[in-house]
Amino acid sequence: MENFAPLMFGGLILIMLIGFPVAFSLAALGLLCGFIAINMGWFPVAFMANLPLNVFGILSNDLLLAIPFFTLMGAILEKCGLAEDMLDSMGQLFGPMRGGLGYSVIIVGFILGAITGTVAGQVIAMAMISLPVMMRYGYNMRYATGVLAASGTITQLVPPSLVLVVLADQLGRPVGDMYKGAWGPSILQVVLFALYTFLLTRLRPSYLPGVPVEARTLHGWQLWKKCLRGIIPSAILIFAVLGSMGGLPGITTAVATPTEAGAMGAVGAFILAAIHRRLNWALVREAMAGTMRITAMVVFILIGSRVFSLVFQGVDGAKWIEHMLSSLPGGQVGFLIVVNIFIFFLAFFLDFFEIAFIILPMLGPVAEKMGIDLVWFGVMLCVNMQTSFMHPPFGFALFYLRGISDTLFKNGSIPKRVESRDIYLGSIPWVVLQLVLVVIVIFVPQTVTVFLPKEEAVDLDKVKIEAPVDDPYGPENGAEDDAMRGFEPPAAETDPAASAAEAVEAAASAP
Numbered sequence: 001m002e003n004f005a006p007l008m009f010g011g012l013i014l015i016m017l018i019g020f021p022v023a024f025s026l027a028a029l030g031l032l033c034g035f036i037a038i039n040m041g042w043f044p045v046a047f048m049a050n051l052p053l054n055v056f057g058i059l060s061n062d063l064l065l066a067i068p069f070f071t072l073m074g075a076i077l078e079k080c081g082l083a084e085d086m087l088d089s090m091g092q093l094f095g096p097m098r099g100g101l102g103y104s105v106i107i108v109g110f111i112l113g114a115i116t117g118t119v120a121g122q123v124i125a126m127a128m129i130s131l132p133v134m135m136r137y138g139y140n141m142r143y144a145t146g147v148l149a150a151s152g153t154i155t156q157l158v159p160p161s162l163v164l165v166v167l168a169d170q171l172g173r174p175v176g177d178m179y180k181g182a183w184g185p186s187i188l189q190v191v192l193f194a195l196y197t198f199l200l201t202r203l204r205p206s207y208l209p210g211v212p213v214e215a216r217t218l219h220g221w222q223l224w225k226k227c228l229r230g231i232i233p234s235a236i237l238i239f240a241v242l243g244s245m246g247g248l249p250g251i252t253t254a255v256a257t258p259t260e261a262g263a264m265g266a267v268g269a270f271i272l273a274a275i276h277r278r279l280n281w282a283l284v285r286e287a288m289a290g291t292m293r294i295t296a297m298v299v300f301i302l303i304g305s306r307v308f309s310l311v312f313q314g315v316d317g318a319k320w321i322e323h324m325l326s327s328l329p330g331g332q333v334g335f336l337i338v339v340n341i342f343i344f345f346l347a348f349f350l351d352f353f354e355i356a357f358i359i360l361p362m363l364g365p366v367a368e369k370m371g372i373d374l375v376w377f378g379v380m381l382c383v384n385m386q387t388s389f390m391h392p393p394f395g396f397a398l399f400y401l402r403g404i405s406d407t408l409f410k411n412g413s414i415p416k417r418v419e420s421r422d423i424y425l426g427s428i429p430w431v432v433l434q435l436v437l438v439v440i441v442i443f444v445p446q447t448v449t450v451f452l453p454k455e456e457a458v459d460l461d462k463v464k465i466e467a468p469v470d471d472p473y474g475p476e477n478g479a480e481d482d483a484m485r486g487f488e489p490p491a492a493e494t495d496p497a498a499s500a501a502e503a504v505e506a507a508a509s510a511p
Contacts, residue, residue: 001037001040001042001315001316002316002320004033004036004037004042004315005312005315005316005317005320005321006320008029008033008308008311008312008315008317009312009317009321011029011033012026012029012308012358015029016350016354021300022301022304022350022354022358023297023300023301023303023304023305024300024304025304026301026304026305026307026308026358027303027304027307027308029308030304030307030308030309030310030311030312031307031311033308033311033312033315034048034307034310034311034314037311037314037315042314042315043314043315047314048310048311050310051306051307051310054306054310055302055303055306055307058302058303058306059299059302059303061169062257062259063165063168063169063175063257063258063259064169064298064302065259065262066165066175066257066258066259066261066262067162067165067166067262067294067295067298068262068291068294068295069259069262069263069265069266070160070162070165070262070265070266071162071290071291071294071295072266072269072287072288072291073115073241073262073265073266073268073269074115074269075286075287075288075290075291076266076269076270076272076273076283076284076287077112077115077269077272077273078112078122078125079273079278079283079286079287080269080272080273080276080278080279080283082112082115082230082234082272082276084125084128084129085226085229085230085276086108086111086112086227086230086231086234087104087105087108087125087126087129087130088129088226089223089226089227089229089230090104090107090108090227091104091129091130091133091211092216092217092223093223093224093227094107095133095210095211095216096210096211096212096213096216097210098201098205098208098209098210099197099198099200099201099208099210100210100211101130101133101134101137101139101208101211102139102143102147102197102208103194103197104130105126105130105147105148105151106147106151106190106193106194106197107190108126108151109122109126109150109151109152109154109155110151110154110158110186110190111230111231111234112125112126112155113154113155113156113157113158113161113186114158114159114160114234114238115234115237115238115269119152119153119155119156119389119396119397119400122151122152122155123148123149123152123153123397123400123401123404124400124403124404126148126151126152127148127400127401127404127405127408128404128408128413130144130148131144131145131148131404131405131408131414131418132408132413132414133211135414135415135416137209137211137212138206138209139207139208139209140204140206140207140208141418141419141422141426142422142425142426143200143207143208143426144426145401145405145418145422145423145426145427146426146427146428146429146430147193147197147430148401149389149390149395149397149398149400149401149423149426149427149430150193150390150397150427150430150433150434151193152389152397152400153386153389153390153397153434154186154189154190154386156352156382156385156386156389157182157185157186157189157379157382157383157386158182158186159179159182159183159186159242159247160179160241160242160247160261160262160265161182161382163352163356163382163385164178164179164182164378164379164382165178165258166298166352166353166356166357167356167360167378167379167381167382168378170356170357170360170361170364171360171364171374171375171377171378172364172374173374173375173378174246174254175245175247175258176245176246176247176254176258177246177375177452177453178375178378178379179242179245179247179248180246180247180248180249180451180452180453181375181376181378181379181448181449181451181452182379182382182448183248183249183451184446184447184448184450184451185379185383185437185440185441185447185448188437188440188447189383189433189434189437192433192436192437193430193433196429196430196433233272233275234272236268237265237268237269237272240264240265240268241261241262241264241265241268242261244256244260244261244264245257245258245260245261247261249451250451252453297353298353301353301354301357301358302357305354305357305358305361308358309358309361309362312362317362318362318365321362321363321366322365322366322369325338325339325363325366326366326369326370331370332370332371332372333442333443335366335367335370335372336372336377336380336442337442339363339367339381340380340381340384340438340442343355343359343381343384343385344384344387344435346359347384347385347387347388347391348388348391350388351388351396352385352388355385355388356385360381364377373445373448373449375448375449375452376441376445376448376449379441379448380438380441380442380448383434383437383438383441384438386434387431387434387435390427390430390431390434391427391431395427397427398423398424398427401418401423402418402420402423405417405418405423406418
């Protein structure tokens, strides 16, 4: 049995590379290994009888109800025209400065990430609006494709990200704390992207030219009005959703559960769609269909991963993982480096849901036993899993960009076809920036913990326990009341020798 857990783990990696839907292949692998383990006598048949109860217990988790609500909120917002309005106004505001279109894409990507939570819709919406403008004014193609893809993946880290909800559930930590911990790396990531853009404007000025001022269609108050029309409602929705569940820095009290906050966000998304006059039955139907698909995918991955993990624990796989990872050189830092390298390469082939539901339950207990703060650990893995959408050859953001660029070329919105080579090579600097952020989070945990509530430290050496030393039978403690109730204090102690003499005398005088 000592060698069966490593074989199961190797089989897990193998079936993920096959390409068959991971939920079903994972469940099949778990059942096959369970059949082998029962026949080998490693655990009884009754052990597998726990499987239905385990599956029911997982799916009855109230926290998972937040996933369809946040998904519906993002699906509504990505189709309501908010992205188009914000990109147009921000592009006109920042466009005249060198690299201004890049800055506007980064800022709008951050704002949309805080209210939509969907990479596909964000990349497609921003590419449809910004890519033709960037090509029209001579932006470097690799920079343009890279900044569009990278800004779309910001949504995986910025609260209220679905990734953070799933990580909080798997690590057993409050969603509000996970959101607070993610704000530091989110802001730092935007700063890194903007700094890279600024350096390019100095080193390669021809790559990021400014848009001529006469190209603006809005000026003065009309331009600012359009900017604020997109930013203010978005800020109100962010505050309402995250503030109600204690997910904003400085807010220590939650008045709503994540599920209730998600429902409130979905209602807010409908209101924003109505404000932009895009709310109709076609939009609602498409958003609900997308929500249904994602929710069903999550449920099946949960069931498949639970089948596998139950058998894996039955053959002491958790102990094998713990022993292997806790014995790595370098202590906590060595463990974190190895885990992040493993997650980075695993993200070439797996979606973040699959990594969170399959791999994280194996890593979380080991991290906790090594004294690693699980909020810090979860946010760090979230930063790492962002790269799964960006690095070649399987980055989904690159696929989305490839598809929308072909569509734009066919309908005449862009003058020439975008080459796949430019999309893939353009993504590499942004993947490096995301890995730099992972390194910063590993070695500077304060980037995550700065917004978390501070725990009150108690010095046990200074704790004093004092007990009263008064006479319990004295008058000040109610001795008179005790006597009135028939209670008498014990007699005073006497000399043992005198007591013995009195007993002999009494015996002699007895008749």
